Amino acid sequence: MRRVLSAVVQRAVDTSDGDLARAVTAGMPGLADAAEAELYRRFAPRVRLYGLRHLRNEDAALDLVQHVLLMTIEKLRQGAVRASDEIASFILGTSRTVVIDLRRRERRRAELLDTFLPRQKFAPPEADTHLDLDQLEGCLAQLSDRERTVVFLTFYGERPAAAVATEIGATEGHVRVIRHRALARLRTCVTSLQEPS
Numbered sequence: 001m002r003r004v005l006s007a008v009v010q011r012a013v014d015t016s017d018g019d020l021a022r023a024v025t026a027g028m029p030g031l032a033d034a035a036e037a038e039l040y041r042r043f044a045p046r047v048r049l050y051g052l053r054h055l056r057n058e059d060a061a062l063d064l065v066q067h068v069l070l071m072t073i074e075k076l077r078q079g080a081v082r083a084s085d086e087i088a089s090f091i092l093g094t095s096r097t098v099v100i101d102l103r104r105r106e107r108r109r110a111e112l113l114d115t116f117l118p119r120q121k122f123a124p125p126e127a128d129t130h131l132d133l134d135q136l137e138g139c140l141a142q143l144s145d146r147e148r149t150v151v152f153l154t155f156y157g158e159r160p161a162a163a164v165a166t167e168i169g170a171t172e173g174h175v176r177v178i179r180h181r182a183l184a185r186l187r188t189c190v191t192s193l194q195e196p197s
Contacts, residue, residue, distance in 0.1 A: 017042070018085035024076040025084065036073050043069060043091050050092070054099045064102075068095050108156050112136065139189035147182035150175055 015023070015035070023035035044065050051061030072091055075081050081090055140148055146168065153164045161179070165172045 016085075017087050021076055021081060021084035021087040024073060025079050025081070027077070039073065039087070040069050043072075043088070047091065047095050050095045051099070055102065060102070064095065064098060068098055071098075105156075108158075109133070112155055135190065135193050136186075139186050139193070142189060143182050143185060147178055147185070150178045151182050151186075154179060 015038070017039070020035040020039050023031045024039065026032070028035070047065045047068050048061045051064035052058065055061055055064065068091060071094060072081075072087070075090075076084075076087075081087065083090070140151070143151065149168060150164055153159050153167055154161075157164075159167070161172045161175045164179075165175045168175070170178070
């Protein structure tokens with residue numbers, strides 16, 4: 001059994017990227033698992049280097065490796081990768097998309113913090129920046145589902161009031177009222193957290 005397994009693994013190692021991708025898509029008995037493992041072995045270092053270059057953080061780079069390669073293998077299993085011979089380009093493109101999305105989320109997070117936790121009023125030590133996020137998340141959790149949805153669609157989704165209104169089935173004016181009320185509640189919550197106990 002060990003000899004057979006060794007032969008299957010060696011066969012995967014000797015196979016081209018495109019053939020490995022096709023083996024995963026076809027679910028070839030005995031080869032699909034080895035093909036997935038070999039794709040991971042080949043591309044993990046490349047994705048990690050891409051992550052280090054663009055995210056400048058080892059943990060973030062390793063998370064990127066897991067996310068991108070698991071997504072790639074899932075897409076291959078579903079037959080959603082059209083050009084198997086261009087699997088390297090697919091993985092690079094997926095890495096780029098995920099990094100752009102991560103940067104966008106961080107930028108939106110920073111905008112939320114700047115909006116609800118003004119720096120001049122609340123400046124925790126740099127080492128404790130996660131406290132701001134925890135406090136903000138706590139305040140967001142106190143909003144109603146509808147208020148929270150409006151806030152997230154506005155700031156994370158970057159959607160105008162008209163688009164939010166369509167999304168939640170309300171009028172544009174009503175969305176503005178909900179947003180105004182939610183922001184006021186968030187400010188009150190955050191202000192109460194800033195007061196000395």
